[in-house]
Amino acid sequence: MNKPMLQVALDTDTTAQALTVARKVADVVDVVEAGTLLIYQEGMSAVSDLRAIAPDKIILADAKVADAGGHVGKVATNAGADWMTCINAATVQTMAQAQNEIEVQVELYEGWDDKKRAQAWLDNDIDQVVYHQSRDAKAAGQVWGEKDLASVKSLIDMGFKVSVTGGVEPEILKLFKGVPVYTFIAGRAIHGADDPHAAALEFKKEIDRIWS
């Protein structure tokens, strides 16, 4: 079983804040994400700047694209991104056009639970999804549990590479023991830590322990 990768989600307000964290954790993580909130604030220059300081890492533009997939895919590629997210509410055409320009991940928010649509993504060579607990739903008390695990497994069984995000802490990783999660995405657990480098290492150690 491949070991899950570790992704840091940089949902900071400014590019400078994101660069500060990226500089500290780039040697530990596999994927550096320009978060949606950062792109809203700073635009695609945040992606180029992260690319510049993490030249050998996968860079993800978490744009959650709903439309004009080809156009935004091209823009993200030009900015130096390797991957880009589309929202599950985008049409299959939008995702397919994005996939022509860049590696697409589909972010699974409300209303994604339709196997027929998910199969259409696979049929269009889109095989990455991000299983998600919404930040706001987490704040309202949702916790990770068996239901999430079953959803992740069923997506993997369909043939998806599944990344997992939304309040991911080192303690929740063991819930996924034996499951070939593609990437664990940690945001505030890393960039909000007093020592982001140590926090990233803690994730890596836990991944090594559980998936060795």
Add this chain to the structure above:
Amino acid sequence: MNKPMLQVALDTDTTAQALTVARKVADVVDVVEAGTLLIYQEGMSAVSDLRAIAPDKIILADAKVADAGGHVGKVATNAGADWMTCINAATVQTMAQAQNEIEVQVELYEGWDDKKRAQAWLDNDIDQVVYHQSRDAKAAGQVWGEKDLASVKSLIDMGFKVSVTGGVEPEILKLFKGVPVYTFIAGRAIHGADDPHAAALEFKKEIDRIWS
């Protein structure tokens, strides 16, 4: 019956391009939209800059927010926006937290057609929706028709203020005769025109003719 408003969607690559168009049409339109594609490229400064040159118009930040609604709502308000979009795939919590900060419009992409969820939006004081034909679906040959009209009417009957967008041209307005559409949103039909001011006036004239 109130007359529909006219909104220009500025999905340009640069803020300068958006300002060039906004300057020409600000005296005609009711709502100036910083498009998703523009926000992806330039960040929220595009919103502030449009606010600066259209101080007496409604400014919409078309961020299509999927998560962290309260945070992004605050950021958009601080940038000078009056309205902000959320994507239909956002949780109701996300939308409600956004609505605490700014007037929210829900953008209806794939999977929105669930009256129970739409009713939950109304129950959370979110009464604006944007009925949409995706840019990519349009490119694949979708056209405006009776099915769209029926959907728009049923949303109005539920109690929503419904804006209409996606390849809107002056010719399609008459399809909605007798229907109290809240806003018609035109993008490339205005900003892609040789004379954006004349193009905006043509929309206004057609609205005046049909809803007088």
